[in-house]
Amino acid sequence: MMTLCLGAGALANCPSGCSCNDDTLVVVCEESRLDVLPIALNPSIQRLIIRNNKIKTIDSSMQFYADLQHLDLSQNHLVSIPNRSFAYQRKLQELHLNRNKISAVSNATFQGLTALTVLNLRRNFLEELGPGVFATLPRLEELNIGQNRISRLDPRAFAGLSALRILYIDDNQLNAVPTTSFALLGSLAELHVGLNAFSSLSDDAFAGLNRLSVLDLNGAGLSNISEHAFRGLPGLRSLNLFGNRLDTVPTHQLAVLTRLEELYIGQNDFTVLEKNSFNGLKNLKFLDVTGALQLERIEKGAFDDNVNLETVGFANNKKLTAIEDGTFVGLPKLKHVTLRDNAIVTLGETVFVGKELKQVDLSDNPLVCDCRLLWLQELLSEKSNFSTAQCAAPDHLKDRPLRTLAADELGCVLHDSRQQTIICIALAVAGAALTVLCIVLYKYRKNMREKLKDYKLNKRAIRKDLEYQKTFSTEEDYIVRGIHPGQYPAPPAPPHAPGLRPIPVTEL
Template sequence: MTMRFLPAVIFLGTFALRWSVEAGKCPRVCSCDSTKLTVACVDKNLTEVPSTIDEITVKLDLKHNNLQVLPRGAFMRTPYLTHLNLQRCNIVKVKEGAFRMLGRVVSLNLAHNKIDILYQESFDGLSSLKELQLDHNRVEEIQPGAFMQLGSLNMLALTHNQLVYIPNMAFQGLQNIKWLRLSHNSINNLAPEAFASLFTLTRLSLDHNELQFFPTQAMTRPREVTRLDLSHNPMIYLGEESISMAKLTHLYLDHMSLQDLSEQALSQAPMLSHLDLSHNQLHYLDPLSGPKKLVSLNLTANPIYCSCYMRPLRNWASRGGVKLLGACAGPPHLSEEPLRAVAAVDMRCRSKGDQLKDEFEEEEEKMPAVSSTPTAKPKGNVKCPVNCDCDIEAQHATCENGGHTKVPRGFPAKTQLLDLRSNRFHDIPANSFPGTSQVISLHLEFCKIHQLAGGAFRGMKSLFYLYLSDNDLTSLDPEAFSGAPELSYLHLEGNRLAQFPGSALRLLPSLFVLHLERNAISKLEPAGLLSSVTPKLRELYLTNNTIRTIARGALDSALLGKLHLDANQLTDVPIDAISNAPNLEELNLSQNRILSVGPDAFKPVSQSLKWLYMDQMNMEKMSQDSLASLGPGLKALTLKGNQLKELPDLSFLTGLEVVDLQDNPLLCDCTLLPLRRWMDNVSLEVGATCGHPPVLKGQKIRNLDLFKSCTSDSSSTSDRKGLVAPAQVKVKKAKLNSVKAPGVKAKPGKNNVKQPKQTKKKPQRKPVAATVTKKKKVITVKTV
């Protein structure tokens, strides 16, 4: 019997011996679980993949390191991996063959890195990969064949990158892809074959991009798509047969700029069941031809006028059992009434209806004219100027880099996007764009323009986007934009404007976003500059000018939500300039020479401010109460690249999601006790290191024992309403001069801080919701 079981005993002994040997192979800075075959080397400042990881490891977590470049064969020693986490590793480049030998990996996380190009063989070897996370990188180019080796991939996430254009066959090789996520990029154009070969794709996310027109041709290629999200794109209307997707069931077109929708727009989407058109500019809607299974039509937050023009839609919805969501915006007696509750008979043009009809038609004239019936495709040659290309179906025309010295004429009447960039026009005279009343987007970048005559864009009543970037403009004629009342996005960055062009902007009542980066503006005045000139402005970009002074109230605006003043010559926080900007959410003051920030510096915008950037300002002092008025609404605070030795009180900023203190020479003594307590009491991962004194340089604040000898009284080194008191800082340093190294107890001596006896307090319990019902927030705080 003993001999019978001897082989099993030998096997178990050998297995146990092997694991005892293998346990020694765990990299020194990592945590290894031999039972689950997992290795975690998180936040260890690694610059390369450890070479001593056990080859039978199946899950490897390397997030929060400093790998920068993944070389060829980076994971040759771990061929059995199934899950690999490389997020937040400062990865700039993935070299050809970096993942070879990883034929078993099913999940790869490369999110939150700095990758800008996806090369042809970047993912070679990942033949079993199911999920690839590339979100929050800097990807701006996808080379042909980048995904050829990913035939098993089900989900690809490329959200929050810098993609502008998707070329033909960009995703070739993804034979089993189910969900493609391209949200939060800057995509304004899709090649006709961009999604060709994606025969299994069922879900496509393109929300939060810059698409001005529905990409009809590109969308006909992925024939199995059932869910399409195009919300938050600046589309104004959908023409006939825009959407030709036979299996589409859910379509999201919310939060766009839709002013009109052809009744034939969805005629080629017969399976559509849910259509979201909420948060647009629709005044009415015709019954939709095509969808036979529609059950929900969301028109919430549209200015719907419930007159006789809406009666056909109401009857159509009742007959088809379509649930209408939304409410009437008018007439007054039906205002805010739910659409589903208003009877069709009540939707009428009452007595003296001609007057109402005239008012309604005035609103219609502001919308692009769209025929309600399909038009025949043109035959023969399309009318188009010399050295230009005109696509009458896409309604695009381009003369980019065509050698023109005068604005060409004779474009098709229905042209909506007109691209004239990289020509040499020098000056644009009055009435330079006849016959372009339907143009929505006009590109005039890099055209050497130094003068715009009054009425240069006269007749462009549909113009919504105007790009005048990187020209030679030094000033603007007060009438330069007359005749373009719908202009909402204006790009003037990269010119030589010496003054804020307020007089010219008065003719743009709909201006929403204004770009004035890289000009020569030195001051902003008088008071009320924005409120009197651009009352609807939401975003103002003044980065990289020479602004030194801003008049009190100059930037007051009821709707302003985003203000970038970085890379200027300000010496104080310009809070007086925005004293009446109740909706300001984002303020960027980085790269100004603001050396100190006083108490309650941001009080006027404390109820709205969510993102505050103050990097690389050589700032030396911040009052303990400088951020006191902001409270839980603040989500992001960056102070990197300054000269701060102490920090303001952060304890009340309970809503923070991003904090960056990199390259600040923090002084590690009792003055940092509030920071240490904050780090201990919040459900955040905070990594902060010392800059001073030299013996503690580079040490993590969380690991220091010196704070045990600090008391609340000893940490109060500054007037709560003033700036840091240097004399008191010196006292703190003297008290701690016996500390030799973190974790080493100081010997008794006259310089040691004696901690008074206290009754032991129960540790404060963190809210259960923070650890159970919420995902853990991750905040990286780095200092040098």
């Protein structure tokens, strides 16, 4: 009965505009126009979400909620946090203070939060971090201090964070990688440090982070990466170099990342992906080159060393017109190819081949639909899950899906590409046989001429012999009949003269 009364009392004290649930022990006050923390909530609540209100400070009322595990005070008007404000929240695991106006924190700010695993200070006004500012958070696993104004980190700013696994320090005002500060984070697995103003990476820029698996340098302003910048990162699996100022692919620098599986390198300034651009990255599975506005050509052999590639993305590269034949050949695991929104006019039949392909996206390219694309039309017809490619030219085919066109509409004389192949092979074989015959005739021309001469002589001799035999046979016949050579036999009697018989020849 007492429990019921307590529940009813707690519900009765739920502030206007809030949702209070004593079964789940969750209180949500979103856009409730609160300017102070409510003091009369159920003291047993575990999740308190007071987001997008007008609270300016954290007062002593926090001491009444010692069972809190999750506290969200994001999108308020907090300017500062008094020391020991969370001294009684020893069960608190997540604290979200993002999108406020906090300009400073100290090593006394978070005292008492010995169970905290997630701290979110993103999008505040922090300018620097002093030594040991988070030292009272021994179990902290994720720290987000991105989108602040931090330009200076004390070398011992992250002291005591032996359990930290994820760090966001992106979108600040750092002009160099704070290598000495990072060296204290031996357990760090994921580092987001982009959108700063580094311009270059020095050798061993991430020394000490030998457990790092994800490194995000998106928009860091990099134009130069030194030879050994990524040394000491043996387990790195994902690297984001998107949105920098690299004019060539840093092939040699990347080659040490032998376990790399994901690489984002779009929105840079290189004009060509040359042969072996990603040499050494034998475990690479995912490659994204999006929005590289200067990229014009991908050479055959660019991915010769990347036999485990499964997905490649080339989208929104407005100058990309040439993908050489055989570019994606030799990639037996390739399943997804995105070539959307480039400047591709045509593609050779041998750009990619493979039974494993599950998706090809060629949409939004200025394709010229002629017989050169008959192979692609057949491929699109066979693979229903491939994207629709539309024609940009010639005019009478503009905006028509390539999949729906017949061979004669593409200007092909032969409708069957296999028939074309067979005929070409037959012609090639016939041509080769004719060439061999000519060579043989030319090589043995003297022997053949002599044999032909012998043949003619033999034929003439045979003819004379036949004539001689005929003559000799006639003379014998005359002798047998008692007629000497030079005499003619008497003409035979007419068949109609009755009673006449031939006169027998008396033998001598």
